[in-house]
Amino acid sequence: MKSIDKILTRSELVQQVNDWKAQGLCVVFTNGCFDLLHLGHIDYLEKAKQLGDKLLVAVNTDASVSRLKGPERPLQDEMSRARIMASLLFVDTVVLFDEETPYELIKAVMxxxxxKGDDYALENIVGHDIVLQNGGEVKTIPLVKGYSTSGIVDKIRR
Structure with missing residues (x-):
């Protein structure tokens, strides 16, 4: 399978998740900008995959990243970021989302x-309410200290 084949539209994703669930597979969801892939991302995503059978990664679109991080971001376009995510062995599927948060996407795939990373309190994780109401779990993963895209950007600027 080519990495590009792991990037799905929202409707394709819903069908894929339904198929996985019908097979009794445990689906793990995470999201982020993933603007410059670094060790912190790799460690986080590997640990996320270990929590279930299939790892779904929702990636912010360029417009969404700019709204969150400012006009100088993203550094890489959305298809580059999605392809890089999809190329990782432990990532099973990738979807782009343009909203401010992935709430509607989480609601659609359940x-x-x-x-999310342990820099989030459980009650601040977008979608925690609907996942918990539907019998799912919400977990945080310890982040590797000293790794962030913003930190890398600052280092390059210096």
């Missing part, structure tokens, strides 16, 4: 496990 993952078994919703995951």
């Amino acid at each position: 993952p078994d496990i919703l995951v």
